[in-house]
Amino acid sequence: MERPTLSQDELARSLEATGYLADPELATTAFLAMRMGKPLFCEGEPGTGKTSLAKALAEALGLTLIRLQCHEGIDAAQALYDWDFGRQLLHLRALEAASDGHLDAEQAEKSLYDERFLLDRPLLRALRTAPCVLLVDEIDRADDEFEAFLLQVLDEASVSIPEFGEITARQPPITVLTSNRTREVHDALKRRCLYHWLEHPDLAREVAILHSRVPGIGDALAHQVATAVRGLRELELLKPPGVAESIDWAGALLALDRDVLDAQTAAHTLGAVLKYHEDTDRVLAAGLENLLAS
CATH class of the missing domain: 1.10.287 (Helix Hairpins)
Known part of the structure; x- marks a missing residue:
């Protein structure tokens, strides 16, 4: 199977068909990463759609998504292979x-x-699956040593297993790396990637995302939810809500057969959009009526 080749406009439309509404800059960067054969490095606040982009790319291209979730202490055996x-x-x-x-x-x-x-871990599985989308999620959680190891694998699209031999990808995977910027990733890795910083969507695009991802939502409710979430992001919360929380909140309201967002309903459904007790207390103290009125 050959890697799909799409034009820039075709890629943007294919992403939109999956429900992922990329802005023109992100769609262009994703297209260039594919065309130039470079990894795409996406940085931004949690909830801005970095992980979802890799999932949407795999769906849009009809490819397998292979995900490597990074964490503190991850090593080559967990990421590459084991016996x-x-x-x-x-x-x-x-x-x-x-x-x-x-x-x-x-x-x-x-x-x-x-x-x-031989047990394939995500990196080896990606090299042996041609073509595919490789998601290296939250690379900022890994340490410097693992980052250097990953750099070598991405550079050469191959790995040498001492007991087995060398395995080289027939086609390098389409690679998306994400970072929440809990630490700075080294320049050596960034230099090999195309870079994009993801912001939370503007109001119009968030409303469009809600219409795309929450079938049946009315325009008034979509605007209310998007506006309220933007207000929440302006507060000093431990975890400001991302797009995924907007979608969950809208889905919860539809499940309750609501077509408007009032203060009482908002209070009862804050668990769909806020994930810390301290954040809920802070929002309630600020006044939901003021938030919705804004």
């Missing part, structure tokens, strides 16, 4: 039983590192 020790042990016992005490140790050791015992 199925349990199956290797069973295999070794079977060899011992069949050899009747005449087991060739060298041949037995070689047979332990057969492909059937």
Whole structure:
């Protein structure tokens, strides 16, 4: 299977068909990353649609999405490959039983590192799946050592497994890296990528997103939800709501058969949009009537 080739306009329309409404700058950067064969590095506040972009790209292109979720302490074994020790042990016992005490140790050791015992982790799976979309999510959570290791894999689109040999991708994966900027990612990685900073959408685009992702929502309710969420983002909250929370709030209101957002309904449904008790207290203290009136 060859990687799909779309024009810039075709890619934008394909993303929109999945429900992801990219602004012109982001659509252009995504197109250039694909055309130039470079990773796309997306940075921004949580909830601005970085992860969703990779999912939408995979859906729009009809490709498999392979996700590597980074976290503190992640290492190459968790990201690249491992050996199925349990199956290797069973295999070794079977060899011992069949050899009747005449087991060739060298041949037995070689047979332990057969492909059937190789466990693909996300990076190796992406190299062996051609083509695909590789999402390296929240790279800022990983440490410097892992970042340097990832840099080598992305540069060469191959990996050498000492016991097995070298594995090279037939086609490099379409790679999207995301960062919430909890720490600065090194320039060496950024230089190899096309970069885009994602902001929260403006009011008109957030309303359009709600219409796209929440079927049946009325225009008045979509405007109320989008406006209220923008007001919440202006408060000093521990976790300002992202687009996903806007969609959840609108969905919750529709599930309650509401066509307007009033203060009482907002108070009862804040759990769809706020995820910390302190944030809820702060919003209630500020006054929901003032928030909705704005």
